[in-house]
Amino acid sequence: MAKSVPAALNGRDKVSNKTKISIVGLGYVGLPLAVALAKSFDVIGFDVNEERVGELRHGLDRTFEIDTPSLRASSMRFTTDINDTRDADVHIVTVPTPVDKDNKPDLGPLKSACDAVGPVMKEGAIVVVESTVYPGVTEDFCGPILEEKSGMKSGEEFYLGYSPERINPGDKVHTVDKIIKVVSGQTEEVTDILADIYGSATTGGTFRARNIKTAEAAKVIENAQRDINIAFVNEATMIFQKLGISAYDVLETAGTKWNFLNFTPGLVGGHCIGIDPFYLAHRANEVGHFADLILTGRRINESMGKFIADSIHKNLDGKSKILILGLTFKENVPDLRNTKVKDIITVLRDLGHQVDVHDPLADKEEAKQFLDIDLIESLSDLSGYDAIVGAVAHSVYKDLSTAAIEGMMIGKGLVADVKGIWRNTEFSPDIKRWQL
Numbered sequence: 057m058a059k060s061v062p063a064a065l066n067g068r069d070k071v072s073n074k075t076k077i078s079i080v081g082l083g084y085v086g087l088p089l090a091v092a093l094a095k096s097f098d099v100i101g102f103d104v105n106e107e108r109v110g111e112l113r114h115g116l117d118r119t120f121e122i123d124t125p126s127l128r129a130s131s132m133r134f135t136t137d138i139n140d141t142r143d144a145d146v147h148i149v150t151v152p153t154p155v156d157k158d159n160k161p162d163l164g165p166l167k168s169a170c171d172a173v174g175p176v177m178k179e180g181a182i183v184v185v186e187s188t189v190y191p192g193v194t195e196d197f198c199g200p201i202l203e204e205k206s207g208m209k210s211g212e213e214f215y216l217g218y219s220p221e222r223i224n225p226g227d228k229v230h231t232v233d234k235i236i237k238v239v240s241g242q243t244e245e246v247t248d249i250l251a252d253i254y255g256s257a258t259t260g261g262t263f264r265a266r267n268i269k270t271a272e273a274a275k276v277i278e279n280a281q282r283d284i285n286i287a288f289v290n291e292a293t294m295i296f297q298k299l300g301i302s303a304y305d306v307l308e309t310a311g312t313k314w315n316f317l318n319f320t321p322g323l324v325g326g327h328c329i330g331i332d333p334f335y336l337a338h339r340a341n342e343v344g345h346f347a348d349l350i351l352t353g354r355r356i357n358e359s360m361g362k363f364i365a366d367s368i369h370k371n372l373d374g375k376s377k378i379l380i381l382g383l384t385f386k387e388n389v390p391d392l393r394n395t396k397v398k399d400i401i402t403v404l405r406d407l408g409h410q411v412d413v414h415d416p417l418a419d420k421e422e423a424k425q426f427l428d429i430d431l432i433e434s435l436s437d438l439s440g441y442d443a444i445v446g447a448v449a450h451s452v453y454k455d456l457s458t459a460a461i462e463g464m465m466i467g468k469g470l471v472a473d474v475k476g477i478w479r480n481t482e483f484s485p486d487i488k489r490w491q492l
């Protein structure tokens with residue numbers, strides 16, 4: 057059969073502002089990408105979550121990645137009906153790739169997305185996966201589903217691509233329009249098209265990976281590498297705690313060496329670094345390799361919440377009233393997915409302490425529904441705590457005055473500083489301090 061021309065080129069000699077792009081999944085990754093691409097192309101965003109699409113249509117992004125004026129100014133359109141994406145030349149899939157309760161990849165959302173796109177995509181369409189996956193998922197998992205649902209042949213009648221997303225939630229410096237975008241396609245021509253498309257959206261330029269599996273592998277080791285480096289610092293921190301040395305002091309000192317890597321101890325939660333290494337370990341296992349270092353790193357980082365809670369407990373006099381500041385998985389984002397602050401709370405409660413939790417960015421209903429935590433509304437008028445735990449380095453907590461913190465505590469309380477938020481803050485001599 058004669059190979060069809062990718063639709064993005066159909067009738068034209070290059071990608072143009074008439075190229076139609078559909079983004080499938082409008083979350084932390086999909087929405088900023090869609091808004092960036094809509095500056096150069098005809099973009100439609102599809103999501104199965106009607107509430108999310110309703111909010112976006114009204115200019116509200118609850119992830120805080122895109123502000124209301126930018127969202128309203130964007131030419132992109134939103135839909136919950138996949139049929140509206142039928143004329144897209146390129147479908148970019150940015151749905152979640154979580155793990156199940158056994159830490160195995162859950163490709164359910166990716167399968168649903170392919171089930172939806174397959175029947176509507178036109179001949180010559182390119183389907184690009186942006187979700188983080190293990191090597192092989194795009195071609196060996198998505199490809200066959202798309203073939204079955206479309207009745208078309210992958211690499212001949214439609215084409216696959218992979219372009220990993222590298223943004224960090226809440227990072228306003230390394231944004232989607234500034235970072236180097238890795239692109240890979242099933243054919244050279246598809247890679248060219250993706251380089252043109254993504255190259256229009258970022259000033260960081262594009263990097264053409266040798267092939268799709270290489271691009272998939274590169275993304276997953278970027279995050280696995282971070283996880284292992286943090287695990288090393290976390291393990292060192294556990295040792296230093298026993299030796300009565302501050303890990304932050306040690307890191308500051310060691311950091312004066314030119315090639316010492318800059319990682320800080322703490323909780324590793326969220327949708328990426330705490331999850332993606334399990335994807336690589338799973339694929340390794342399938343090909344007969346036990347991913348020893350990767351899984352050890354995961355185990356150390358997973359144990360950090362309990363380690364922190366036990367350390368705080370040892371610094372308390374009996375059953376205490378504790379205020380935890382911060383619940384989200386990371387500073388200055390509202391994202392509660394896979395937050396490890398929950399582990400600290402659970403252990404402290406199991407040890408018999410009364411634990412209250414505050415987070416100005418987290419959604420109250422989400423915290424209740426998914427974590428069974430009732431967030432307290434406001435810090436004003438709070439008092440009587442034996443311990444204040446700075447668990448997430450939200451700017452509002454960094455800005456709290458000494459008087460405000462001490463005002464919430466009874467007499468000789470404990471300030472436990474998980475993130476080094478108040479490392480340089482002077483408290484009254486009566487206040488006991490604990491930090492990593």
Ligand SMILES: NC(=O)c1ccc[n+]([C@@H]2O[C@H](COP(=O)([O-])OP(=O)(O)OC[C@H]3O[C@@H](n4cnc5c(N)ncnc54)[C@H](O)[C@@H]3O)[C@@H](O)[C@H]2O)c1
Nearest residue numbers: 081082083084085103104105151153168169187188221225
């Ligand atoms: N959050 C990040 O900063 C980040 C960074 C790099 C890579 N990633 C990767 O990008 C992917 C997406 O992550 P995210 O943080 O944007 O997730 P998210 O949960 O914020 O957004 C995913 C969106 O997809 C929608 N969705 C789910 N199933 C769908 C389907 N079948 N069809 C259409 N829409 C569907 C959801 O309703 C949601 O709005 C994941 O693979 C993640 O690992 C995330």
